[in-house]
Amino acid sequence: MSASAVSPARTSRGSYSDPRESPATEVLRTGNGVRDLNPATQLSLAGGLALTAVLFGPLCMVIVVTICLVLSALAGRARPFLTLFTRTILILGIAIVALQTFFVPGTTELFSWWLFTATAEGLAAGIQIASRVLGVGASVILLIQILNLDRLVLDMEQRGMSPRATYVITATVNIIPQMRKQMGVIMDAQKSRGVETDSNLWVRTQAFVPTIGPLILNSIMGVEEKALTLESRGFSATGTRTSLRYVEDRPRDKRLRVLIVCALVAIIGVRIVLWIL
């Protein structure tokens, strides 16, 4: 096998070659520019947007939300973004504005309805808070749309995080589906002993209680064996580990992060200037 086949030099958009990219190593890539950004870039992007929204409130909220929507659309995730945004953050924002408008005391009365009086001060306060919530919320939802957990963990490993730390993260995220599966097993065992688990909600709730004991017991006992299993699979080995997958951190990722930092410095500067004036 020729050397060039082992580490292929790529010439697509900013030529680079990566020694870690052996033919047996798979690059985690979706083909979508936004989703294929390095996780660190995605995090700084979302973090920068959220910070901007917090610093500027209503002034920038519309811009931040629009950017989030556009980026989600570029990632091919406009619809899930909008669904999640309107069902959670938007409702929360409206609730905040409403509550503040009616409950913050003020002198300027806008209108009054039954026992409640809407004040201009309340409305203003509500808009201040809600716009920040909307901006931060949109950034978080954007992150949910574009950030892949496998890539994030892999990237952290590549940046030198200890395997123990990344294990804890991945295992924690996986624990819910695993518990659910284990609960199914316990439920089956109890069904076979005549505990009713199929019928209505109340009966199911009653049946759920006896599963909690075994579930917790199983997880505690499981932890011991799992620790020993990991040990048997060389988890405590000290040498370098092999990755079968690889997350790219391309020059354009680095440039983008520099750009984000510069933009943030500028934004914070503007904010300070505005405060002083």
Add this chain to the structure above:
Amino acid sequence: MDSVTLTDVTYTYPGSEGPVLRDINLSIRAGEFCSIIGPNGAGKTTLCAAIRGFVPKFYKGDFEGTVRIKGEDIADASIGEIARDVGFVFQNPFTQMSGITASVYDELAFGLRNLGVPPAQIRERVEGMLELAGITAFRDRDPFQLSGGQQQRVALAAMLIMEQDVIVIDEPTSQLDPQSTDDVFALIEAAQKQGRTIVLVEHKMGHVARYSDRVVLMGEGRIQAIGTPADVFTDPAAASHGITLPESIELAQRLAGHGVTVPGSPLTVPALIGALSGGSHHVAD
């Protein structure tokens, strides 16, 4: 050469009343297929844990005696170091999954990745093991979405791929159907053929009789009988410890009760039939 040697091993779990292992002396040759049988609570799992070093290093408790792997006393080695020589599969497959992999393929690769095996070699060995263990069909499945029996096979494969010299397996077929049981035994036998030493706890006596070089009968923490399958299954201790005899031996004993003497102790039903139809049986008048 002896692969596993236990000398005067007596062990008590922390908090348990009496010793769970009592005066165990056992040597297992390199490349031997050694099965451990006995009733529930006899101490089989504990014996396995002692070979793997979990007893007393992990479970603590009172431990006397020595365990040697390939001649080396493991008292001073860490659990991680022993793992390089001794592979271990627990009774419960659920706890055998690393918990961080999304596919069976990754699960098999996990151990090799930790050891820093080069990527190309990992892929080759994983493909080979998937094939060998007959689990190619669920290579992309989430290990936690598999049935208990499928998980047992994945757990076994994930251990075998580490290629340790000594393999300790605790009831690998408890959730398997007859066909899968045969497959798993074939897999273990293949490992033995590569020269690895097998220590197996198993309740399916037909398979124990067919595959084992030696059988250890445990009862109340002691070795009650040890020897070839024929020796142990015809030992009165086997019956008194509630062992279900392999069909062939059971049949031979019943026939003997009816005056038909079967020469030797055929370990499988075909062997029994062979022995009978070979004309070498004697019918008493």
